[in-house]
Amino acid sequence: MRLNDHVDLVGSGAAGFDLTDSLDCHVYLVRGERACALIDAGAGRDVAAIMGNLAGGVPAYLLLTHAHADHAGGAAALARRIPGLRVLAGPPADRWIATGDERMISLDRARAGGTYPGDYTFAACPGVDPIADGALIDLGGVTLRAVATPGHADGHTCYLLEAPGHRALFSGDCVFTGGRVSLQNLHDCRIPAYAASLARLAELEVDALFPGHREISLRRAHRHLTTARDVLACGLLPESTT
Numbered sequence: 001m002r003l004n005d006h007v008d009l010v011g012s013g014a015a016g017f018d019l020t021d022s023l024d025c026h027v028y029l030v031r032g033e034r035a036c037a038l039i040d041a042g043a044g045r046d047v048a049a050i051m052g053n054l055a056g057g058v059p060a061y062l063l064l065t066h067a068h069a070d071h072a073g074g075a076a077a078l079a080r081r082i083p084g085l086r087v088l089a090g091p092p093a094d095r096w097i098a099t100g101d102e103r104m105i106s107l108d109r110a111r112a113g114g115t116y117p118g119d120y121t122f123a124a125c126p127g128v129d130p131i132a133d134g135a136l137i138d139l140g141g142v143t144l145r146a147v148a149t150p151g152h153a154d155g156h157t158c159y160l161l162e163a164p165g166h167r168a169l170f171s172g173d174c175v176f177t178g179g180r181v182s183l184q185n186l187h188d189c190r191i192p193a194y195a196a197s198l199a200r201l202a203e204l205e206v207d208a209l210f211p212g213h214r215e216i217s218l219r220r221a222h223r224h225l226t227t228a229r230d231v232l233a234c235g236l237l238p239e240s241t242t
Contacts, residue, residue, distance in 0.1 A: 001053075003218065006031055006142050006163055007210065010053035011042045013070070015213040020049040023116065025070045025212040028170060029057050030161060032139020037061035039159060039170045040212065041074035043116075044123055050074065051081060061086050061137055063144065065172025066156040067093035067105040069122050071212060076123035088131040090148055093155025100124030106153075106186040131157060149174045149201065151194025152182050160204060168208035169221070175201060176241055177215040179227025183240040195232050202229035214241065 001009040001019065011027025012019040020027070024042035027050055036057040041064065042050055062085055064072050072089070075097060079085050089097055096104045100122050110116050133148035147158040152173045161168040173182040174197055181198070183189060202225045209221035217224060231238045 003210070003216065004166070004168075004208065006161065006166070007168065007208075008053070008055065008057070009216070010038075011040075011050040013042070019053065021046040023070050023120075024050075024074075026210065026216075028210055029054060029059065030139065030142060030144060031057055032142040034140030035060040037063055037137060037139060037144060038078070039063050039210070040065055040071045040172070041078050043070045043120075044074035044077050045120075047074045047077040047081065050078070058082065059085060061088065063131070063137070063146075063157075063159055064089040064093065064097065064128075065158065065170065065174075065212060066090070066153040067096045068153060068173070069105060069107050069110070069116060069120070071172065072097050072105070072125070073122050075128070076125035079125055079127070087125055087128045089128055090133075090146065090155040090157035091130040093153070093157075094128045094130040096155075097125050098128040106188075109186065133157075147201070147204075149197035151190055151197045152184070153186070154188040156197070158201065160206070166208070167204070167206045168210060169201065169204060169206045169225075170210045171201070172212045174198070175209075175225060175228050176211045176213065177209060177217050177224050179224050179231060179238050180241045181228060181238045183237065191237070198225075198228045198232055198238070201225045
């Protein structure tokens with residue numbers, strides 16, 4: 001599904017547009033003149049459906065927003081299918097994905113709570129590289145800059161797309177349309193860090209917002225970031241989505 005000149009939606013589950021497996025987050029393909037990148041990997045139960053939506057784009061990079069299974073569970077399968085794919089995630093999420101640490105990514109709790117079926121397992125993806133805050137991926141005419149945004153989860157990283165006349169934010173589970181957030185009762189969901197991350201994102205002037213689930217904003221997206229900031233400025237927490 002083409003979203004604009006540089007971005008396709010190639011995966012999306014029940015909390016989105018039902019393009020692929022029901023557990024998948026939104027998975028985006030970013031196209032540059034020299035290379036392509038995937039943002040997130042889905043849950044991994046049916047990566048063939050994601051691969052079938054690439055429409056000839058062969059990703060050189062897989063940039064993961066965080067280690068939760070709906071975003072990173074497909075990394076190992078995609079790495080097997082796409083030769084030379086470089087997989088990156090913000091530390092410490094890179095280590096948890098590489099080792100398949102189901103406790104640190106809170107899959108044990110999510111599975112016990114019914115978010116994932118009892119037989120779902122997370123496939124370790126050895127060779128994940130850490131991506132530092134501010135790191136730049138140049139795809140040719142399009143760049144992606146890592147923006148460290150802990151709070152929803154340790155290692156959470158957003159990616160800022162910059163192209164001539166256009167800026168967009170891939171926000172993972174940090175912020176959604178309407179300024180909503182995703183607060184969960186998990187070991188690494190940290191409200192002070194979350195508040196700092198939202199304040200940081202509100203300083204970015206973006207045209208489009210591409211979150212990990214639910215609605216996408218193609219124009220005037222900066223308002224969603226400032227909405228979250230303004231609620232925080234009142235000493236409150238933004239509305240949380242699941």
